[in-house]
Amino acid sequence: MCIMTILRYTSQFLAIISKICEHVFRFYTQMLRLFNTLGRKKVPFVPLSKESVSFYTCGPTVYNYAHIGNFRAYLSADTLRRWLTYGAGLTVDWVLNITDVDDKTIRDSREKYPNMDPKQALKKFTEYYENIFFEDLKSLGISRDDFFSNPRATEFIPQMQDLIRKIGERGFIKIIDGSLFFDVLQWSQVDSYGKLLHLDLSSLKSGTRSLADEIEKDDMADFALWKAEKEGEPSWDFDYNGTNYRGRPGWHLECSAMEQDIFGLPFDIHSGGVDLIFPHHEDEIAQSSCGYACEPTRYWMHNEHLLVDGKKMSKSLGNFYTLRDLIEKNHSPDSIRLFLVMNHYRSKLNLTEEGIDSANNVLQKFHNFIRNIRSGEGGEGCLRSHVLELIKAAKSDFTMAMDDDLNTPVAIAAFHGLISKLQSFSPFSQEERESIENFFKLGSDVFGVSFLPVSSKVPPEVTALAEQREQARKSQDWAQSDRIRNDLLTLGYEVRDTSSGYEVFPSQK
Ligand SMILES: [Zn+2]
Structure with a gap:
């Protein structure tokens, strides 16, 4: 048997051993x-049936x-x-x-x-x-x-x-x-x-x-x-x-x-x-x-319990809220859900309006990040392995946190961490964008709120206003452009400039 054949078999054997070790390692470290x-x-979760x-x-x-x-x-x-x-x-x-x-x-x-x-x-x-x-x-x-x-x-x-x-x-x-x-x-x-x-x-x-x-x-x-x-x-x-x-x-x-x-x-x-x-x-x-x-x-x-303004909820204290009370106070169900799930379920949680607002800010930050990487379309086309490595590492951090008794605060930190690490790499290639969006999609599925901006139908009068603003911007009439932007905000819409023009979407609060 020639030396090349021996080397080939040896490397195949080592590859199989390494795969087995990886599975064993994953079983013990990444099991829920x-x-x-x-x-x-905390104990490993093993269901009765496969x-x-x-x-x-x-x-x-x-x-x-x-x-x-x-x-x-x-x-x-x-x-x-x-x-x-x-x-x-x-x-x-x-x-x-x-x-x-x-x-x-x-x-x-x-x-x-x-x-x-x-x-x-x-x-x-x-x-x-x-x-x-x-x-x-x-x-x-x-x-x-x-x-x-x-x-x-x-x-x-x-x-x-x-x-x-x-x-x-x-x-x-x-x-x-x-x-x-x-x-x-x-x-x-x-x-x-x-x-x-x-x-x-x-x-x-x-x-x-x-x-x-x-x-x-x-x-x-x-x-x-x-x-x-x-x-x-x-x-x-x-x-x-x-x-x-x-x-x-x-x-x-x-x-x-x-x-x-x-x-x-x-x-x-x-x-x-x-x-x-x-x-x-x-x-x-x-x-x-x-x-x-x-x-x-x-x-x-x-x-654990949910406290309101530091106290147990009770009608006599006047700190008793239904979901509808909070929606009437102009909080979106998505930000209420995210607030409730991004804090660990076994910790007492204090419900405050500021807390729900901060959950809303998290959603806006994620949506803006994805909008930014989408608006960079047509930029650099080459795939960078270290960008993919950063995404893979963030996903691994996310998985390990969720496997650790649903540690949602650490799991969501993986998204914040990735956003700051990727700031200097924009614009992204098609494959990089897809990889990032797939990770954010997983986050959406697990947290039950969309980490990706949801495209929704924009009424024709809003589109017409946004087009007028675009014309004002092209003629460098900044005052008019700002006025229309404010009008759009009053109607509940935001406009964002992108490399290919502009984008208009519902304001999140
Ligand atoms: Zn029961």
Whole structure:
């Protein structure tokens, strides 16, 4: 064998080894790691199936407009969904439930429709707020099509009753005055209760029960699985051990029943706000572990609170904002979304109007950068390898940040860093432009707002004004040119000079 052949085989062998090493390195360094509330540390995320990820998020109780803090939970979940989809290339079966029966929906539907049948009143009332909720989500970049399912509690009554019977068969139910309670203290002899919080059950008052859906910590012990019928409230028949316990489900029950029915247990990821850890998620673990003999999920993801002007949102403090309140204050849904997702989901976040404005500035900066590189068309034609290397390095920084428990502040810094590094390289070749735009497109997909300027239809009168300004500019009538620019701004449009003429586009605020 000649020396050239040996060298060729050796180099091929080394190339294969290097490829394997690269894959192994990537597996260990760039695998998504999520903070799991269950073990309170970041762990590699390995889905149960190679085909799809099963992902459940506790949804809204539809009795009013959701406040902006509620949306932080759904947007944090959507960021994870998007990263699994666009970063890891996985299919995500995302379920978000709708609570359409509880203390508040019943109270308010009766008040709104006092003469209607209670069940019909509840349906009419909750459908109205459910539609508003999905309209708001749509404004924030989440459409109904993004979900695998949006189950309503009232459509899962038989599944919930079935779970209660299973819990009863194991002997963990107490019946008091026609209501059925989960016996937490007895269950804690079998399995630990309070796994997410590391609760010490010795501090609980034995025998305490609560019929309220939102239980105060001091009152925590047994929780209602099924509540006895009350005069004038919607109710369902429930045959339990030969007796009809007509009534309606307790709030915690629906999530356990839906997860089992839709995914089967265990499923991959469960998310919600930190305020749901206790008692809601602790109760969910207890119910599922007892009734289905399986813990519901493998990864618990919880987002921190949204504060407003440094304080917890409350109607009495006057710092309670819905999405529509913020839009009325002239903030775009895109800048609201970016503000909520570019701060890390596990950090407390203080909502201020300045904060939303700064998110809007980030978007404008990205759009202007892309407009600038587009306007340099026809410039230098040669492809520079070091420019491509800079883009590749930025993408790698972005990926590593997202893989590190969705570290969105660091991920977005990769775009800022690239913009400053590329300033001196303009104009760009066609391939360089495409490579930059592809990276910004990935950012748009993952953050759920467009990092690329969106071209939109400009009305003819605006185009005519922009053309007049162009003529004024060509005749060096700068005063007239500035006047028209201001007129365009008043109409909500900006004009920018480019190497091939000018460009007119909607102003971003
Ligand atoms: Zn839930």
